[in-house]
Amino acid sequence: MPTNQSWYLRRRPVGEVSEGDLELVSEEMSPLADDMVRVRTLYLSLDPTNRIWMSDMDAYLPPVELNTPMRGGSIGVVEESNFDAVSVGSIVNTGLATWALYNDLPGDAVNVLPPIPGVPLTAFMGPLGATGMTAYFGLMDIGAPKEGDTIVVSAAAGAVGSMVGQIGKINGCRVVGIAGSDEKCRWLTDVAGFDAAINYKTEDVGAALDQHCPDGIDINFENVGGTIMEAVIARLNDFSRMPLCGLISTYNADPEASTGPKNFENLLMRRTKVQGFIVIDYLDRFAEGIAAMGGWLMEGKLKFETDIVEGLENAPSALRRLFTGANLGKLVLQVSEPPA
Amino acid sequence: MPTNQSWYLRRRPVGEVSEGDLELVSEEMSPLADDMVRVRTLYLSLDPTNRIWMSDMDAYLPPVELNTPMRGGSIGVVEESNFDAVSVGSIVNTGLATWALYNDLPGDAVNVLPPIPGVPLTAFMGPLGATGMTAYFGLMDIGAPKEGDTIVVSAAAGAVGSMVGQIGKINGCRVVGIAGSDEKCRWLTDVAGFDAAINYKTEDVGAALDQHCPDGIDINFENVGGTIMEAVIARLNDFSRMPLCGLISTYNADPEASTGPKNFENLLMRRTKVQGFIVIDYLDRFAEGIAAMGGWLMEGKLKFETDIVEGLENAPSALRRLFTGANLGKLVLQVSEPPA
DSSP: OOEEEEEEEOSOOSSSOOTTSEEEEEEEOOOOOTTEEEEEEEEEEOOTHHHHHHSOSOOSSOOOOTTSBOEEEEEEEEEEESSTTSOTTOEEEEEEEESBSEEEEEGGGSEEOOOOTTOOGGGGTTTTSHHHHHHHHIIIIIIOOOTTOEEEEESTTBHHHHHHHHHHHHTTOEEEEEESSHHHHHIIIIISOOSEEEETTTSOHHHHHHHHOTTOEEEEEBSSOHHHHHHHHTTEEEEEEEEEOOOHHHHTSOGGGOOBOTTTHHHHHTTOEEEEOOGGGGGGGHHHHHHHHHHHHHTTOOOOOEEEEEOGGGHHHHHHHHHHTOOOBEEEEEOSOOOO | OOEEEEEEEOSOOSSSOOTTSEEEEEEEOOOOOTTEEEEEEEEEEOOTHHHHHHSOSOOSSOOOOTTSBOEEEEEEEEEEESSTTSOTTOEEEEEEEESBSEEEEEGGGSEEOOOOTTOOGGGGTTTTSHHHHHHHHIIIIIIOOOTTOEEEEESTTBHHHHHHHHHHHHTTOEEEEEESSHHHHHIIIIISOOSEEEETTTSOHHHHHHHHOTTOEEEEEBSSOHHHHHHHHTTEEEEEEEEEOOOHHHHTSOGGGOOBOTTTHHHHHTTOEEEEOOGGGGGGGHHHHHHHHHHHHHTTOOOOOEEEEEOGGGHHHHHHHHHHTOOOBEEEEEOSOOOO
């Protein structure tokens, strides 16, 4: 039996994830049970929502229990199979698994990924994966973009935000992104085709929004929360829409200290629709989203970046990159070597 | 020419409306212009939104200009007409007019009200008026009640809230109202048929919601804001809806001091839809709303109260009743004597 390596959640982080919150444990694996497949992790998806799962809060999924392996989604290769429909050597999306070198999973819970010429496997964690579906359904279903609308997206150079902006451009909208470095802003305008980008670390966000959104804001795709969200809310148009995708600025915060948007009242005055959503709510429509995103990807209309960090031992420190704004594009941990 | 009496806005209130913010002015009227009708006010509608109009904020309508008559909606009798389609003696809804004894209005801007046997004129300010339409469209269009849903409504004994709850009951929902006195709570359960009522001045709202909403809350019809709203948000179910109708607790507040709901994040976790709306957005669907509400009214399914204060000179002090919670049902100022 192989020896597995798994990150166990040992205590709930206070503020950012710190040394000792998680522990990497080696343990010999049991024989594979009936109807299960053993998947060796190639790429582990690291996402802001991982931080939510570590907290003892009433979130959309129960928190990870202490002293159990940390929850995560991954792409892996099937090394052993007791499930007829999934053969050894298949590349699969695990759905929700754990931060581990190996996961034993029900064979009917994994999705075999078709090889697509010219498209790297990690695209199934980006435009064709959960983050791409988040962008697609959040913008198309809740944002309901119309030609000529102005869209603002925060965390714009992230895996979700970068897709939101490009889907917005495909739909004939003006797109303004907010990101945390000049390098990211350049990528947004020069590579991803955004109309403008605002560096919130060096610019006055309100003044920059006034400049780049002369006709106000019709859609605020919200990933961040806090004062950036307030600056956008202050400039919403009548009948604007606000897909509420994430509030990363609050995930490390003390819940007692958190405040909602001070200008919440403006959502009433502007008759804004704010709608929270989680991509798993759209699981039964993924085929539609993958078809649309896959088509645009083939046409070269979607640029994406993957920020790959190597080594399972680096999972906690890599996750922190999402909160310091260090990464551009989809953050992925390469856990083991893909087959040639 | 008759002498008019009009309340002029002299300065923008800080906090609650106080002596000197408005001034009652007598002035001789000019002759009635072409295509206009002269309407003597019978009933002036007093609503929380009046306070919004007095502030220099970016609301859904421009603020009332200083040193002009205060804006208001009323029902009156036509005393003179230069507009063929509206005859002298007609009872009309003025739409937006002013806090005055007389309003000269374009003949095509007033709505002649049909007499309905057994239904008092003031019903056109309640179930069949703007507050009734607010309740109807906010609940039906945004709240989208399903049989068995639990609805919570704040300011439940007010003109809007009392209708929301009864429309909810008609639609097979469990309805819990939040109000500010035992008398109002008794009215809600004993007269209006609410399943439960919570006196926020004497009860722990959170604990009472836990007791009265054992299956959580599917629809929060929000009229108030502040800590009551937070208590409701904390108990929302997945895929809940929150028609955002009013935030009366904030209208007198210092905008700099205001905070949004501290648990804004829960709107994401619960995938709640929050949607601001103003009844004027539904003007083109009023016929639908009046037909539905009128039908239920005839069937005796809608109980309503009218809190009538007499005398134009009492308009500012009467308005304050809305903010102290003194009134039950629709607050109306009787300005002059209706025709026999």
